[in-house]
Amino acid sequence: MLRRVVAAAAVVLGAATTVVAVDPVLAADNPYQRGPEPTTSSVAATRGTFATAEVSVSKGNGFGGGKIYYPTDTSKGTFGAIAVVPGYTATWAAEGAWMGPWLASFGFVVIGIDTNSRTDYDTARGTQLLAALDYLTQKSSVRSRVDVKRLSVMGHSMGGGGAMYAALHRPSLWAAVGNAPFSPSQNLKSDRVPTLLLAGQKDTTVTPSSVVGLYNGIPAATEKGYLELTGAAHNFPTRSNSVMMRKVVPWLKIFVDHDTRYGQFLCPSLKDTTGITSYRSTCPLTTAGQ
Numbered sequence: 001m002l003r004r005v006v007a008a009a010a011v012v013l014g015a016a017t018t019v020v021a022v023d024p025v026l027a028a029d030n031p032y033q034r035g036p037e038p039t040t041s042s043v044a045a046t047r048g049t050f051a052t053a054e055v056s057v058s059k060g061n062g063f064g065g066g067k068i069y070y071p072t073d074t075s076k077g078t079f080g081a082i083a084v085v086p087g088y089t090a091t092w093a094a095e096g097a098w099m100g101p102w103l104a105s106f107g108f109v110v111i112g113i114d115t116n117s118r119t120d121y122d123t124a125r126g127t128q129l130l131a132a133l134d135y136l137t138q139k140s141s142v143r144s145r146v147d148v149k150r151l152s153v154m155g156h157s158m159g160g161g162g163a164m165y166a167a168l169h170r171p172s173l174w175a176a177v178g179n180a181p182f183s184p185s186q187n188l189k190s191d192r193v194p195t196l197l198l199a200g201q202k203d204t205t206v207t208p209s210s211v212v213g214l215y216n217g218i219p220a221a222t223e224k225g226y227l228e229l230t231g232a233a234h235n236f237p238t239r240s241n242s243v244m245m246r247k248v249v250p251w252l253k254i255f256v257d258h259d260t261r262y263g264q265f266l267c268p269s270l271k272d273t274t275g276i277t278s279y280r281s282t283c284p285l286t287t288a289g290q
Contacts, residue, residue: 032150032257034076034107040272043265044246048106055141057111062131064114066092069100070142071107080150080174080256081109083132083166085125087157087238088182089118095156095238099245106249108256109146111136122158122183126165129153150174150256154248156237157182157206160197164214167193174290175255177248178214179237180206187217194223194255194285198244200232201277208278215280223285225251225266228278243275258287 035049042048050071059065071079082103086095092112103110113132115125130153137148152175155163160181167176171192178197182205188195195218199211208228215226227247229236237244246265253262265271267283 030258030260031077032080032147033259033261034079034257038250038253038261038265040265043249043262044242044272046102046240046242046245048102048249050105050107052101052104054100054104057113057135057140059114059116061135061139063128063135064116066111066113066132067097067100068136068140068142069104069110069112070145071104071109074145076107078145078147079107079109080152080252081111081133081136081146082152082154082175082252082256083129083136084110084112084153085115085129085132085155085159085162086112087155087159090156090159090238091118098240099237102240102245103249103252106253108252109136109142111140120158121185122161123165123185125155125159125162126153126169127162129155129162129166130170152176152252152256154179156180157234160206161186164188164191164195167191167195175252177251178211179244180234181211181214182206183214188214189217189219191218191222191224192289194251194287194290196225196227196248196251198227198229198237198247200229200234200236202231203234203236205234220282221289223255223282223289225281225285226279227276230275230277246272247276254285255287255290258290 153163153166154177156179160178161183199208218224250262250265253259
């Protein structure tokens with residue numbers, strides 16, 4: 001039985017919280033756990049403990065090509081994976097490439113993709129995220145390093161809407177992250193994938209209120225989180241961003257690796273509130289439904 005970090009329900013910074021018991025368990029009980037005991041400084045670091053390598057992917061297989069980043073360590077077994085897509089008209093190299101080695105060094109296989117057309121809408125981007133995961137697990141040169149069960153998606157803006165589309169259409173995913181997600185053609189009332197949504201406080205393209213609306217639409221039975229980044233505009237995920245990643249990494253660790261050691265950073269409230277204006281979640285964040 002995996003340890004469950006037990007905490008309060010949805011919180012906003014500054015609100016009162018209640019902490020209840022934690023049921024400890026040996027790390028050996030979790031076959032998915034990767035990496036050493038995390039600390040506040042290690043979660044905020046731009047690199048984890050795994051050395052990484054990368055390989056380019058040509059256009060085809062249902063998406064516009066991209067790049068795979070992966071841990072080089074073959075002694076730990078397979079790793080969970082995440083497919084990431086940039087925003088409207090953007091390329092992976094220009095917008096998202098900074099996060100590939102970052103996430104891989106924390107023990108994930110990452111495929112960052114370009115889209116078939118730079119003007120593809122959210123639904124097309126979501127379809128291409130799923131195609132990228134299928135390529136990664138079935139055809140790629142690193143497929144033997146990937147746990148085919150533990151897959152996740154992330155995107156920015158129109159790509160964030162794509163990540164939401166992917167979650168809705170493949171509920172077997174273990175996590176989804178939407179960075180300022182633009183989702184004009186869908187709602188999340190049937191979302192069953194643990195979903196983290198991030199908004200920029202000064203984003204006038206995808207406003208915080210619109211992201212909160214998506215968050216509120218996710219069913220109560222689905223684990224979810226909402227973060228509003230202080231002073232951030234719409235482009236907050238397009239360059240190295242420790243405020244964002246020190247929350248995204250724990251989310252992926254909790255739900256893709258079932259690593260409850262990372263629960264302390266998100267529940268019962270944020271352990272580090274630097275750069276965060278508002279936070280809501282369904283703490284305790286458990287993986288029972290997975």
